[in-house]
Amino acid sequence: MTDTLADTYVDPGQVRNRRSLPDPDADARVRADDRGHVFHSWSAQALIDPLPIAAGDGATFWDYSGNAYLDFGSQLVNLNLGHQHPDLVRAVQEQAGRLATIQPSMANDVRGELARRIASVAGGGFEKVFFTNGGADANENAVRMARLVTGRRKVLSMYRSYHGNTSTAISVTGDPRRWPNEPADGSTAKFFGPYPYRSAFHSSSPEEEAQRALEHLEQTIVLEGASTIAAIIVETIVGTNGVLIPPPGYLAGVRELCDRYGIVYIADEVMVGFGRVGEWFAFQAFDVQPDLITFAKGVNSGYVPLGGIVITDRIAAHFDTVSFPGGLTYSGHPLACAAGVATFEVFERDGILARVRDVGAAIVEPRLRDLASRHPSVGDVRGRGLFWAIELVKDRETREELVPFNASGADAAPLAAVAAACKRDGVWPFIHFNRVHIAPPLVISESDLLRGLDVIDRALSVADDYTH
Secondary structure: OOOOOOOOOOOHHHHHHHHHHOHHHHHHHHHHHHHHHHHOOOOHHHHHHOOOOEEEEEEEEOOOOOOOOEEEEHHHHHOOOOEEOOHHHHHHHHHHHHOOOOOOOOOOOOHHHHHHHHHHHHHOOEEEEEEOOHHHHHHOOOOOOOHHHOOOEEEEEEEEOOOOOOOOHHOHHHHHHHHOOOOOOOOOEEOOOOOHHOOOOOOOHHHHHHHHHHHHHHHHHHHHHHHHHEEEEEEEEEEOOEEEEEEEHHHHHHHHHHHHHOEEEEEEEEOOOOOOOOOOOOOOOOOOOEEEEEEEEEOOOOOOOOOOEEEEHHHHHHHHOOOOOOOOOHHHHHHHHHHHHHHHHHHHOOOOOHHHHHHHHHHHHEEEEHHHHHOOOOOEEEEOOEEEEEEEEEOOOOOOOOOOOOHHHHHHHHHHHHHHHHHOOOOOOEEEEEEEEEEEOOOOOOOHHHHHHHHHHHHHHHHHOOOO
């Protein structure tokens, strides 16, 4: 494989910023303003100390002390084309100079072009796109569409899931971020999705896991009342809660159950869409077609907030003569859509999808398999493309987690120590519960990818110290 993207993404402004580092005065100003005035998400405000960031380029960003970090989480798994990609920056600049914004009730060239391009890669049966400002409101509005089309209210979702922080999106979320937000939307219910490494169904193979998980899902549908269920929302590949790859036949089984009981199948592709696993949409790797596809993050790497729903023709037709009761002031913002159109152009010109599949299979998977064979703290590795998880354990035989579920404080110390070791060695990791996730920008050079994996390999020696 050739390292053709290694030196492509260099912005002169960022180079100048890096050359001016370290800059302790700027660091102090940024810290003072942040601590004095910024209220941060998901945080106890007095217990955090955010790192001020001065510059970014490709797969790397710098703090004001001049320390460089490989971005192995693509920020929040959204920076698919990396920091300061010149094509995306240029697209936003040119659009701002031509038409900075326009309300969503008017037609706009880049909005329409992006919608057409998204529909074209979603596959047959999809022609319409509803734009939102991000993933949470995409899921919120997808549920609204399902309820309106079916005339039902209830939504089923997995315990291991995250769908956003708006009212319904957090209600269908399964992970602990839901707990302090309850009650919100009460018309939801949870089920166990497949998780072969920690099977709730005592399965002995991926195929058995799929079968038993589908039996459990159907039991949930029946016991919750099939006639009350509007939608099942599923992350095609569960993201923050484990990088859980659906076993063979599972998603097809979800599709069949939805068809049998008249339920809308919503595929949450917010994290895994737009190339993360080497497909435009991850469901395309599993021979299944949902009714609604939600997206955000990678559609334009978050350069300007953007999300949306790809709507199957059947559901779109329902609203031909019935008004859809929803909308946002900034839906399909021209600056965001211009970056989205540029994203398509970069993907097609640079062969991003094929590249992600290649480096995932040729570099990431074999390195992680080797790493797992040498570290007693590694219980499981799983993923595809540039989206992987390393699950850490205290004991491989019992599969006891390295840190307890939803751990904090001293209980989370082992993973905090692993993260600190990565950062000292120049890699900013994505850590969640008892896992290290591998999700660098899709444009990362092969040399940087190998270097980052080497850093994680060394950091896992810290985790090994906590094993039995």
